[in-house]
Amino acid sequence: xxxxxxxxxxxxxxxxxxxxxxxxxxxxxxxxxxxxxxxxxxxxxxxxxxxxxxxxxxxxxxxxxxxxxxxxxxxxxxxxxxxxxxxxxxxxxxxxxxxxxxxxxxxxxxxxxxxxxxxxx
Amino acid sequence: xxxxxxxxxxxxxxxxxxxxxxxxxxxxxxxxxxxxxxxxxxxxxxxxxxxxxxxxxxxxxxxxxxxxxxxxxxxxxxxxxxxxxxxxxxxxxxxxxxxxxxxxxxxxxxxxxxxxxxxxxxxxxxxxxxxxxxxxxxxxxxxxxxxxxxxxxxx
Numbered sequence: 296x297x298x299x300x301x302x303x304x305x306x307x308x309x310x311x312x313x314x315x316x317x318x319x320x321x322x323x324x325x326x327x328x329x330x331x332x333x334x335x336x337x338x339x340x341x342x343x344x345x346x347x348x349x350x351x352x353x354x355x356x357x358x359x360x361x362x363x364x365x366x367x368x369x370x371x372x373x374x375x376x377x378x379x380x381x382x383x384x385x386x387x388x389x390x391x392x393x394x395x396x397x398x399x400x401x402x403x404x405x406x407x408x409x410x411x412x413x414x415x416x
Numbered sequence: 417x418x419x420x421x422x423x424x425x426x427x428x429x430x431x432x433x434x435x436x437x438x439x440x441x442x443x444x445x446x447x448x449x450x451x452x453x454x455x456x457x458x459x460x461x462x463x464x465x466x467x468x469x470x471x472x473x474x475x476x477x478x479x480x481x482x483x484x485x486x487x488x489x490x491x492x493x494x495x496x497x498x499x500x501x502x503x504x505x506x507x508x509x510x511x512x513x514x515x516x517x518x519x520x521x522x523x524x525x526x527x528x529x530x531x532x533x534x535x536x537x538x539x540x541x542x543x544x545x546x547x548x549x550x551x552x553x554x555x556x557x558x559x560x561x562x563x564x565x566x567x568x569x570x571x
Binding site: 384 | 537
């Protein structure tokens with residue numbers, strides 16, 4: 296899976312693309328866990344290029360939400376493909392995240408730091 | 417509960433391809449890719465292939481991490497059968513097994529924020545049938561090609 300990070304003020308934007316392979320879950324977890332902190336409590340995950348993820352990958356994202364909340368932040372998901380969005384719903388974790396159609400909307404929401412768009416935090 | 421292929425799966429032991437692997441998630445990638453290539457060659461839909469890959473990965477991850485407890489001296493056994501109408505995959509570990517009724521429901525509100533514990537639920541959601549042997553150290557997955565995706569349940 297491709298994993299690219301950039302920082303935009305208090306937010307790390309992570310662009311995921313391709314497939315999270317079965318042996319990449321631990322590394323993915325470590326990389327996400329290292330991003331959220333007091334200086335950058337928000338995480339935006341651009342899922343528009345993500346084709347496959349398993350429960351270990353979902354676990355890493357759920358855990359990052361817990362860390363973000365500890366620092367007063369949140370995790371925002373951007374434009375998952377329909378089969379990935381369905382997976383989030385099947386796992387009942389779509390309700391844990393803000394899901395936005397565009398990166399711009401997600402970044403605007405981290406600035407506002409309040410529930411908006413399609414899901415409550 | 418059953419000793420080998422569940423009768424309802426409609427194949428015999430002799431119909432299955434068997435692969436034995438070390439207990440390592442890096443080692444399971446080649447057979448997973450082999451199964452996915454065969455599904456593509458048989459023109460299974462994107463939706464079917466996603467479902468089968470997801471369930472297979474959940475079964476393998478559970479076997480490596482929970483069944484064999486990351487013990488590198490243990491092994492995994494994958495058996496599978498792909499026909500034009502259905503896919504059957506079994507994953508067996510060398511662990512002591514588990515009790516399905518003792519697994520917490522990850523979709524309950526109080527469990528939603530727990531990072532782990534979604535593998536069994538996802539297998540059930542994406543497969544046509546999921547069965548376990550008596551010990552609980554082998555899972556059998558069946559995906560009917562013609563089966564429609566199960567609706568998303570909401571509690």
